[in-house]
Amino acid sequence: MTTTVLPAAAAELGEGPRTARLAREAIASGLATTLLGALGLVLGVVAIFGPTRHLRIDWLLPLAGVRFDVDPLGGLFIAVTGAVAVAVGIYTVGYAQREHWARFPMVVLPLFVAGMLLVPAAGSVPTFLLAWELMAAASLVLVLSEHNRGAVRFAGVFYAVMTQLGFVMILLALVLLSAAAGGDAFTTIAAHADDMSAGTRTAVFVLTVLGFGSKAGLLPLHAWLPKAHPEAPSPVSALMSAAMVNMGIYGIIRIDLQILGPGPQWWGLTLMILGAVSAVFGVLQATVATDLKRLLAYSTTENMGLVTLALGTASLLSASGAPDVAAIAMTAALLHVLAHAAFKTLAFLAAGSVLAATGLRDLDKLGGLARRMPVTTVMFGIGALGASGLPMGAGFVSEWILFQSLIHSPPDGNTLLALAMPLSVGAVALTTGLGIASMVKAFGVGFLARPRSVAAEDARESPMSMLTGMGLAAAACAVFAFWPALVAPALRGVLDALPEVGGDTAGVQLATFLRLPGIDGSLSPALLAVALAAGVLLAFAASRWGARHRPAPVEVPLWACGAETLSPRMQYTATSFAEPLQRVFDNVLRPDTDVEVTHFAESQYLVEKVTFTTRLADPVEQRLYTPVVGAVIALAQTVRRAHNGSVHLYLLYGAIGLLVVLLVAQ
Amino acid sequence: MSALSIVAAVLQVVVVLVGAPFVVGGMRQVRARLEGRAGGGVGQPWRDLRKQLRKQQVTPRGTTLVFAVAPAIAAGTTLLIAAILPIFALGSPLDSVADLFGVVGLLFLGTVALTLAGLDTGTAFGGMGSSREITIAALVEPTILLAVFALSIPGQSANLSAIVSATLDNPGQVFSLGSVLAFVALVIVIIAETGRLPVDNPSTHLELTMIHEAMVLEYAGPKLALVEWASGMRLTVLLALLANLFLPWGIAGADPSLLAVLIGVVAIAVKVSVLAGLLAAGEVFIAKLRYFRVPELLSGSFLLALLAVTASYFLATPTR
Amino acid sequence: MSLATYTGVLDLTAGAFLLAAVLIVWRRELRSIVHLLAWQGVALAAIPLTEGLYEGNPGPVIVGLVVLVLRAGVLPVLLLRAVGTADAERRESTPLVNTTSSLLITAALTMLAYAVTRPIIALDQAAATRAVPAAFAVILIALFVMVSRRRALSQAVGFLMLDNGITATAFLITGGVPLIVELGASMDVLFAVFVLGLLTGHMRRAFGGTDLDQLRELRD
């Protein structure tokens, strides 16, 4: 008891000034983030509707100069990032104080946001790469902000290596592009895109899909995401999962759909396969995950997979001569990016609120938060509803549009479409189904029922600033769930700038009713909500029938099958909840289970205890990454022989290197 | 949208509310007769409902609002579906509010509400039922959406009125390969979603073998009545949907006369009774599947749905 | 019989034909597998019957009747006799590929069949040709059944299904084969089943079961 009391007392007595300073710094950092975000939001919205704005600062970067061209597509991503940053900034004010952040992450947080805002604004290859690197480095620093934990350090190294590998691929692709186009501005490259050789285009496509796909968390280069996102502090997780992954999507749209598009059919097909595999794999992992933030991170992979699938559909359809349906798919992709940003911000902020209150991320130990943290529970519920893609949730409308684009592609004579579309519907449907299961698990096991640990029992609601940040994100979720028409003009503006994927056709009409021109299909999320409310009221009214005959209502203990009490340990946990699905998909998930039976020494027939352990690793990571890492280590061991510690030898290496460079330069 | 089609939609809700317990009762009665019993009669579920509605409200300690409102949400989604579907007449005023994808979404919303309620109780059985229910729901979703896809191909739309009128305009397609496969797939899906044999046994007494029942084990009195009512309505609505998707004859048009609506009522009553009777009779011959064999059944139905889409897709080019 | 009815019936027949194959993959009970094979025989016989009735041509009708007797009557009865009486013999207890995967593979095979037969359909839009993918899918599924089943009897069923598929393809593409050819093919199949029946009997006497994996012992 004394050990827990003492530090708290010390904090109150001796560290008053420190607390005040922490508060000042947290407010400054949060406010800076929010203001940057608001600025980005405004600029982004202006860019979507206005003409493309240019800004050149030649002195800032030697040789190339810095160049910003903000067009509608970039504007959309700037606006999304800005909006996420606004909510996260307000949230951070409370979170940084509660979690006692050091000064360093507080300074880097606005920098990270700035980097993300600059990426879509970049108008030339050097500027883009610079902004990309700023974003990557800042996020790495933020991931490492709790570096005294081993898991964080491991995740940081993993993230650093993978993000740099991705960067190298993007670098190569963009250098190839500017070399082929003879200029480094994106406008120049776009103008010369049609003259490029097929080989260059293919190489650029493959490299960008790998590089940007890795940032978006697509398979097989997703492995950093479920490690780095959960280990980062929650506001940073929210920024990474809701805003940074979008940059990967932005890159794919910008380079592969806009500048080089419309590509051949296999480009679209590749994107569809990558997207479908990522979506199904991500959601399967989310279904069996027991770590709340890891679950959300895998859900990010899932949703980015869905977006990529939609992008692939758009690309494939416009290459197959169906630009009007391609535009519908593109709308689905963009709307899903927006909706995902809203609900994932909310979910990660709520998870952070739980983490701050209990110190727990393990769903097996959580529970009973609904009574202890009601606002956070409601917030997470809204986010989870959005992530599950059910009606009344933020993700429903975009998934509905995606389905419409998949079922309305004209099959006439095209075997490829006739095979791809049904399989895609199956994949997306499986994703939605499992997504529902994973979100029911996260919400039902984590927040409802009874607390499974002392920490969860002692949880207290988060401060006002954190709740406000979540509230903003929840409001955005409500917009996407009930009134997506609000963002219709913005989507229209972006689509107009994307004629490569049918942006010049009618597209989806987003008003009170969503209508698809030329196609018989409509949905009205707002009216559906009103009608559902009426239905629920009617059901309530029906259940009031006979009420005057009823004895007075009572509260009773839970039915324990006749036994005295039902301990919280008897509840289903997240592991047991997902066990059936894990069994069904054990060919894919490859769980590692162990049952160990210890017998009494006296008799073989009496069991003293039974231990059951199950471990779920990421199978892709195990199969694909372990051999690669092994090979790299083996190579490093070979190279190590050259390092014998002699300064003379090292100088000799330098000299030889110089000679080689001189000879090659000849 | 005429006044009568609004009346028809309201009537659909009312008739489903009133008729659902009779459908359940009828099914039990068919089963009882085939087993050589007398049975409680078609009105038994109604008597049970009335009785439960007069009983005490019981709130298990520690449950939250989720537990309290879940039955109403489950019933509310089903009622909304009843208003959207073309049961008596085409062109419900809510037809353009949600298409078949929306209807499926609403169905799952109801399932999720009860699942969360099962978890909310914090009992072993509640969690067990929820876990099983959500597993089945997750595996059902691909089949159901693929079947929707297959059905939407002839009418080029997933809006229900469009699908049904496409069938009415072109009756031959009911007996096409795609349609038959989609029918079988949908039947399996409906059995799984409404917790009938062989997926779940609605009359089991053993908690360990339960799926739906385990989830609602803590409900009592009026809330239990609502849960049972909702599950009966869900069965009724799904059977009506099945009937009208594949055998829409008798349904009133988009701008119906009073007589047409009445014919529609009679037609659907006959169709649902026949379907329910067949389902109940079929149940006499089968035992419940082991829980981990259910995915086999569902993957089979997934295959059928996929074949349905493929068949309709590849054969969509009209014959000359 | 109008064109619409003819198209509908043919379409449905092809569907039933394919459905029987899918169900054979699905079920494990040998007895019901044989019953399903009989139903498939009925569907197969219905193809020339429908064609004959539609065209008013007695040739295909006779072929259809012969097929009906043979495939839906004689062969299943012979196979049923071969089903063992021991409980262990009545089920395909542990197929090499589990049921769920089998079904997904079946789905893939069917889609493949639809994809590869597109050129044939493109040639001729007649109702009969448009049912060819179903027949072709049955051929692929039959091959899969033969690969993945352990019991000798399931193998025989797979073999018969293969033959059904080939016959159906022939009926659908060429509008029927000459009676004598069909009779010859059916005789072949009949003999094959006799031989299989004998073999099964021998196996059971030699090994006490019809698990084909035990044939490996012969190598040593």
Add this chain to the structure above:
Amino acid sequence: MTWIGKIRRVGRIVEPAPAAPEPTVAPPTGVRGSLQLRHVDAGSCNGCELELAGAFSPVYDAEQYGARLIASPRHADGLIVTGVVTHNMHEPLLNTLAAVPEPRVVIAVGDCACNRGVFATAYGVVGSVADVIDVDVQVPGCPPTPDQIVTALRSVTGK
């Protein structure tokens, strides 16, 4: 198709219903013909269980009078208790009764449940059911016949 043949051959095997007995208690909620019961074995020799199973079998079919056995006491209108109340089952019996929402009935089946029967002096016994909780209907007999049980059930359902 042997099952269909069997169903046809067997037909209806339920025994004809005798005239309804005098109601002993009013139906708990005022709705006739609906009674869901949770069965509690408080310490029975399983003789009464067999007869109880008989009462709900196709031959006697208590379900035709609206009575049904169910799994959860929350869903029940009352308890049907068999056997003498033992020490171990004393608490569970009380807990189960408390879990049944009001209004509720308790039916004690068999001599042991009514008056301790042959276990009257056994060391593990608390008492008869009536010693522990309020009992509305008692069905004597060791064991009572299914007919007696059905009659008792009908006297509560009023059908």
